[in-house]
Amino acid sequence: MSNIRFEQIEGKSLGFYALIAGLGILILAALGSVYYMEHYGHFVTGMNNRIVWGMPHVFALFLIVAASGALNVASISSVFNKKLYKPLSRLSGLVALSLLAGGLMVLVLDLGRPDRLIVAMTEYNFKSIFAWNIILYNGFFVVVAVYLWMMFERRMNRFSRKAGLVAFAWRLILTTGTGSIFGFLVAKQAYDAVIMAPMFIIMSFAFGLAFFILILMASYQWTNRPLGNVVINRLSNLLGVFIAVVMYFVAVYHLGNLYLAENTGVENFILFDGGIYTKLFWYGQIILGGFIPMALIYHPATKGNRSMLGLASVLIIIGGLIQLYVIIIGGQAYPMELFPGKEILEGYGGVAQYSASLPEISLGIGGVALAIIAVTFLVKFLAFLPESLADDVANPHHKG
Amino acid sequence: MSKTLNRRDFIKTTSATTIGVATVASGITLTTFADTNKTPVTNEKRWGMLIDTNKLSEVDIDGMVSACQKEQGWGSEVHSTGSQKPGWIKKLKVKDKATGRISNLALMCQHCEEPPCVDVCPTNASMKREDGIVLVDKHLCIGCRYCMMACPYDARSFVHETLSNQKEHMPRGKGTVESCTMCVHKVDKGGIPACVASANSDAVIFGDLYDASSKINQTLKTVQSAQIRADLNLNTGVRYSGL
Numbered sequence: 001m002s003n004i005r006f007e008q009i010e011g012k013s014l015g016f017y018a019l020i021a022g023l024g025i026l027i028l029a030a031l032g033s034v035y036y037m038e039h040y041g042h043f044v045t046g047m048n049n050r051i052v053w054g055m056p057h058v059f060a061l062f063l064i065v066a067a068s069g070a071l072n073v074a075s076i077s078s079v080f081n082k083k084l085y086k087p088l089s090r091l092s093g094l095v096a097l098s099l100l101a102g103g104l105m106v107l108v109l110d111l112g113r114p115d116r117l118i119v120a121m122t123e124y125n126f127k128s129i130f131a132w133n134i135i136l137y138n139g140f141f142v143v144v145a146v147y148l149w150m151m152f153e154r155r156m157n158r159f160s161r162k163a164g165l166v167a168f169a170w171r172l173i174l175t176t177g178t179g180s181i182f183g184f185l186v187a188k189q190a191y192d193a194v195i196m197a198p199m200f201i202i203m204s205f206a207f208g209l210a211f212f213i214l215i216l217m218a219s220y221q222w223t224n225r226p227l228g229n230v231v232i233n234r235l236s237n238l239l240g241v242f243i244a245v246v247m248y249f250v251a252v253y254h255l256g257n258l259y260l261a262e263n264t265g266v267e268n269f270i271l272f273d274g275g276i277y278t279k280l281f282w283y284g285q286i287i288l289g290g291f292i293p294m295a296l297i298y299h300p301a302t303k304g305n306r307s308m309l310g311l312a313s314v315l316i317i318i319g320g321l322i323q324l325y326v327i328i329i330g331g332q333a334y335p336m337e338l339f340p341g342k343e344i345l346e347g348y349g350g351v352a353q354y355s356a357s358l359p360e361i362s363l364g365i366g367g368v369a370l371a372i373i374a375v376t377f378l379v380k381f382l383a384f385l386p387e388s389l390a391d392d393v394a395n396p397h398h399k400g
Numbered sequence: 401m402s403k404t405l406n407r408r409d410f411i412k413t414t415s416a417t418t419i420g421v422a423t424v425a426s427g428i429t430l431t432t433f434a435d436t437n438k439t440p441v442t443n444e445k446r447w448g449m450l451i452d453t454n455k456l457s458e459v460d461i462d463g464m465v466s467a468c469q470k471e472q473g474w475g476s477e478v479h480s481t482g483s484q485k486p487g488w489i490k491k492l493k494v495k496d497k498a499t500g501r502i503s504n505l506a507l508m509c510q511h512c513e514e515p516p517c518v519d520v521c522p523t524n525a526s527m528k529r530e531d532g533i534v535l536v537d538k539h540l541c542i543g544c545r546y547c548m549m550a551c552p553y554d555a556r557s558f559v560h561e562t563l564s565n566q567k568e569h570m571p572r573g574k575g576t577v578e579s580c581t582m583c584v585h586k587v588d589k590g591g592i593p594a595c596v597a598s599a600n601s602d603a604v605i606f607g608d609l610y611d612a613s614s615k616i617n618q619t620l621k622t623v624q625s626a627q628i629r630a631d632l633n634l635n636t637g638v639r640y641s642g643l
């Protein structure tokens with residue numbers, strides 16, 4: 001392990017500046033959108049009084065969930081003492097923090113009164129899962145920052161395992177909290193399920209790792225550093241397992257719901273006759289975000305191919321966004337059961353309409369851009385990346 | 401000791417309640433909307449409403465809606481689309497699937513005793529006064545809309561645009577959430593809500609649920625009434641009969 005040398009990237013190439021500029025434009029566009037939405041009011045968005053959480057929430061929750069999952073690689077190394085992952089720990093912590101920052105930016109800027117952030121920071125209702133989440137998110141920054149410091153500072157290295165344990169526990173609680181945002185909404189048929197929390201945890205594993213793999217491969221490719229097959233194949237396998245488990249949970253969730261008579265309405269809606277939501281569920285979430293990536297990872301023809309792994313990761317990210325869209329928007333679009341046994345002819349009911357507006361989409365993408373720009377800058381200024389991850393370095397005992 | 405007001409044990413507990421409150425009174429007095437009133441808001445009262453759907457015509461309900469709009473100043477938003485416009489009180493037409501019977505009713509915030517909106521609000525902007533009225537503190541609301549997600553009655557609205565000509569007693573604000581206040585500004589001065597005043601006094605009764613001598617209490621003892629989504633056990637302050 002002593003032969004792992006961490007080094008900053010040079011960050012002087014044209015490509016580097018082009019990347020920064022491109023991401024910068026996306027972030028500016030997001031800020032412009034926020035100004036537009038705040039200045040005129042949210043009537044310029046696609047939201048309404050039935051669909052109160054729109055596209056920005058899809059991105060924000062996706063990024064927050066992915067953030068905690070991105071820390072997994074570090075956790076596997078610290079908590080489960082897997083040496084192969086140790087050189088990747090620093091980057092894992094960095095990706096986790098960056099994704100969280102991006103997600104929180106979107107969440108905060110989508111508030112009706114983002115100028116009152118200070119209220120959110122000072123007034124807590126401890127009965128609210130949301131208030132707990134604010135504490136959990138802020139705590140995650142601190143815990144992971146300390147963990148990174150333990151890894152960076154040679155004298156502190158011996159504490160890094162303990163810090164890793166704390167960070168691991170914290171991230172599990174954090175994702176449980178995020179999943180519980182929905183689990184606690186008894187009024188909405190689509191959400192009132194205990195399985196939400198564990199499902200979000202496993203979703204976080206898959207989404208976070210997909211991000212991590214893309215960032216890892218891109219940074220090694222663009223800086224011409226060696227990245228061996230040992231690391232890549234291991235991560236690829238892990239990703240395959242995670243996405244399979246996500247699909248298993250989705251199946252259990254929907255089958256469980258179908259079994260409960262009170263939920264058959266919303267299940268039919270999502271699975272069979274929900275129009276756009278049904279299409280997004282089957283084509284987007286299940287096929288594009290599940291089966292195809294699994295095939296790319298495991299099929300002999302594509303297995304071990306890095307471009308295909310990259311494609312699988314991108315599809316998992318897109319599929320994940322679609323999954324959150326179906327959960328968040330679809331769950332709101334389906335009407336609440338106000339009068340069981342009765343039909344509402346007028347005044348409420350029907351499927352609520354929503355189509356995301358450009359500013360909402362732009363704000364969401366801005367969050368992703370913020371996360372990537374943070375990683376890009378920080379790997380330039382601090383030694384996050386091992387100078388080589390070639391097979392003989394990453395795993396000296398590896399044969400062949 | 402719990403001071404819930406289930407319909408079944410409503411009659412049993414009403415007399416015991418007044419003794420009970422002395423021990424439960426939390427000492428916290430929410431006077432945000434009641435500063436014109438010298439007497440603090442206490443939990444010796446529980447304001448409620450009983451809506452008799454048999455006695456309300458559609459025209460009556462339209463009248464209630466416009467009385468509320470006029471009183472509280474919502475509904476003249478110019479930019480918001482139909483589904484974005486606030487709706488503090490709505491007219492609902494409901495048909496029984498088995499019998500085909502149609503009833504019309506007015507639906508507004510039900511002023512739940514266990515309000516999910518208050519539970520989920522991260523900043524305590526959604527709050528329940530001691531007398532059971534559920535309000536949004538417009539100065540604490542950050543516009544996260546979690547309360548709207550949590551309300552089982554679709555009772556809350558988000559203000560989608562800049563407003564002008566607001567009522568002095570009702571400072572509404574772009575980017576915050578609002579809902580029926582049970583016309584707390586009138587109730588605190590001894591008045592009754594605007595929607596109640598607009599309907600005939602048999603069809604909508606307003607009053608103190610705990611007060612054994614109040615008309616609402618007496619009527620609830622004699623007629624069949626129901627809470628919407630009673631299965632959620634929120635113990636709503638607004639009750640319906642003839643549903």
Ligand code: SF4
Nearest residue numbers: 509510512515517551
């Ligand atoms: S009806 Fe909705 S807004 Fe009113 S108190 Fe109950 S949960 Fe809150």
Ligand code: SF4
Nearest residue numbers: 468580582583593595
């Ligand atoms: S009590 Fe007042 S605020 Fe509530 S619906 Fe009636 S008129 Fe509107």
